[in-house]
Amino acid sequence: MSEQTPYEPRIVAFLCKWCSSAGSDLAGVSRIQYPANATPITVACSGGVSPQYILSALRKGADGVLVSGCHIGDCHYMEGNMHARRKLYLVKELLEFAGVEPERFRMSWVSAAEGAKFAQVVRDFVEDLRPLGPQDKLNAERP
Amino acid sequence: MEALLDKNRLKDWIAALDGWEAYAPARQDGIWSYQPAGDNPELNHPNTPQPPKGFAFPQREIFFKFEQVKGEAPRLTAVSPAPTFRVVFGVRPCDGRAVPRMDRVFSDHVDDGYYQARRDGLAYVGLACNTPPSRHCFCQSVGGSPVSTDGLDVLLTDLGERYFVAAVTDTGKALMQAAGALLAKPGAAERKEVARLHAAAVAQPQRGVNDAAAAPAKLKAGFDSPLWEELARACIGCGICTFLCPTCHCFDINDEVTGTVPLKGSRVRTWDSCQFPDFTMHSSGHNPRDTLGSRLRQRVSHKFRYFHENFGMHQCTGCGRCVSECPVGIDIVRVVNEIAGSV
């Protein structure tokens, strides 16, 4: 890493299209300042985020993965986020168990009205990732 | 060239091998495997679950890297193994006999430069099996011996406190010459002891294939035998028998993409197994070997028939790994004997 380009964590963010993706749009149109480190991927529902997506993002070099959905009770599909909560809890536990920094995986509930919260979630995530440096444990490119 | 080496001077011999990286079996995480020779290697291992075949034929080999900007021609960068000199200590004679077989495959028709480049800098220092390392050994029935030098550069024989060191090839002689004064001249008594130990090793009872010479014809006659499915009934279709085999050489080639804009990646060779259903499955879904029985037949026929028809020798060296490590007890000796006995 050269001095001119300080390390910037790269985040892959899986955002549900009904709430969190709309929330991120709101942050944008409201001109709320937040770091541009996250690459958003819109998904139908947080419940559809397979653990495979998270592992794959880390394998391809993401420094952190964010999954964000509707608040409990607000899921467009009634209970998708309840499934996400359970399934991704296991992912979180497994990563930590293997000795991967727990900060590298994060979940949030962000509604379409919470542009400011979305910005804060990303801001916090970037700041928590920065001291960890590049993610090289699951990254296929850094053997 | 023959000599004696004090066992506790083995480390000094290794240290004297200037320019060579040395490897020897070590026990780590509960299993034996070939590791960079540590401070004080002791050759007191049973056979390692994994043979030393990965030295010349690693499980993963990058052929070349590619990079392509959309709309432009791809750029290919060949990757060649760096030239190294590596010497592997403690190779059992069965694994030694695997070496010329692998050499044959990778030089037949055309030379495989990747295999050859690694093989060129490799030397094998074998260890005679004074007693069989496992009850699953059957080297003698397939033309081998617990004291075979085939494929080895040097053969060590354990004399208790010392090794009897015998060069097999010119490379082996060079390795011994590097030892200089560490090696002592053997006397008549030691030579006699080696002869006695070797004779005793050969006399140890072993199970085995009943008539290996007849196997190609018998397996041919038994090709359509219903016994194949019968014998494969418990098979779970894993790759243990082939991945642990010292002579199995089948591989896959795939493009591994690491970036898309621009396209970046590597073309990679990885070990593959005839026991996996996707090994022979066509894109159309048609699979010429679509049952466990047909895949067992392929593995066993390759070892005891096709290889013999092509190269005049059996591909199996009787190390017994596919027997001892099979999760469900599929036993190549029994398979050959039962098929042969049925025709």
Place this chain on the structure above:
Amino acid sequence: MGDNIYLPQLARVAHIKEEVAGERAIKTFRLEFDNGGGFEHECGQCAMLSIFGRGESMISIASSPLIRDYKQFSIMRVGRVTSAFHELAVGDVVGIRGPYGNSFPVDAWRGKNLVFIGGGCGLAPIWPVIQTAVAQRADFREITVFYGGRSPRDIMYRAELEKLRGAVDVHLSVDKAEEGWDAFCGFVPANLMAKQPAPDNAIAITCGPPIMIKYVIENLRSLGFKDEQIYTTIENKMKCGLGKCGRCNVGKDYVCVKGPVYSWAELKELPAEY
């Protein structure tokens, strides 16, 4: 390290023709090499084509060895690599290594009658032989081509086949009758029986779906063709093309080296693992 046998040459797509549309689409590609590149081949040989990032696929060379300017491949869209080929545009660059495999013993067939029997995309592997024989028409006696597809839209090389008429007897067929089709309706083996080519001093070369080949061979034998007079090609999944990766074997033979061309006399001795 010596020659890198796994490193492809680069070739440019010079021409693309859509032969057959639909789910089993076939396109024909002409690949040209830049200065000094390329290789010579014989009738029946194959080449390993690459689309980087997708992988490799073994495809028969469908142009005659007499053509030096380009190599032609007719590729059916089946899987990962072949689908990527169907996405290519003229000017795109692909990888190619070869030639691989044995060839049809064309020289030994001079002075003989040749009967070609193809079905579906099975016309491509025998096309170089047809092209060569027509180019050297005087060296051969009667040449007959039987070829069929499921429907008129599945007939590949349609225009080229029409051009052969005069020099060659062409008998086309489709599996199912359809308006506007006035040639034979029915399967290829049936068309063969309807025309009854004579076995004397003849060689029959067939390629197509396995089930077609099976009945063609039965019918040829009933017409009096001997096993040695019947040639076909077989295919298996391939990775290396060099007899090392171990998957395309039929008995002791690696098809990528000892095949793909076999006389029925040879092939019937091998296990049917293809």
Place this chain on the structure above:
Amino acid sequence: MIDLNALRTQAADILETGEVGAVIGWRRGSRGMAAEPVAIVAPEEAASLVWDPTCFHNLALYLVEERKKPAQRQVHGGKPIAIVAKGCDARAVTVLLQENHFGRDDVYVIGVSCEGTGVLDERKLAQVLPGVEPDGAAFDGDNFVFATSEGERRVPAREAMMDRCLECRNAHPKLNNVVFGEETPRDFDAPFAALKRFEQRPAAERWQFWQRQFERCIRCFACRSVCPMCYCDECVVDSINLVVTPETTAAEKADRVRWIERSASRADNIGYHMTRALHLAGRCVDCGECERVCPVNIPLRLLNNKMEREAREAFGYEPGASIDLPALVASFRDDDPGQFIR
């Protein structure tokens, strides 16, 4: 003690009456003293069945569609298949029933209780009796008895038992049509004992540990092949989708995502083993077969145990406890832990 003759008679009887079409059990093998899986169809073959400490295989594996084909081919008239099952194996059958592989009437469970012991760990035996390769093994109360060329050798079972058996809470098969052996109190290791010890290690040490383990993986897929729960027709690590029908389009084949490469590299090996552990969460019954068959000794049970314990503690979920249980990840509770979500 299990009366082997009674077990054989039972197997012969249900074959004789036609109640079942085949019995999947163990017989003497040719690989040393180890038993091997067998499917018998004739009553007289029942005499070849055995039950001893080398019956480590989880035979539920052979009840899964693809793998049962060889056995099924011999069965006429779609009769039920019987299976000899230890406690863990019976739980695996329960999970397969839960996942609708077959109905309860399609399988006849001949339970065998491990009573106060368990099955043999051959790697441990090699340490306990170095250089000895016994010709046979038998249960005898708290001991294993080995027949050797120098006579009988008696080893306390706990010294040579599989780790999984030391932590087993289900040694007596609950799901059964008939059961042999007694439910016996056991006093070995507490459940998840090894897991708890491991979790106490610092994160960096845990990573060092797993890195070394995963780098060793040779991707022989024995862990997947031997697992009764790894029955997917399509697996992320296969080079192609194995279910190709004439209707499968070229686009479907071409667009298949390669989540994990075939290379036995660290990243891809971790991807494989983590995916597998997550896929087994709430389904793994800790039969420990994956760990037994691993030729390079990767402690796979640790990963699966971790998921099992989380399922139990966070979600009150016990795999293989009941046929009527919904799948762990297809269900939820309102009070599932959510504190980790921002």
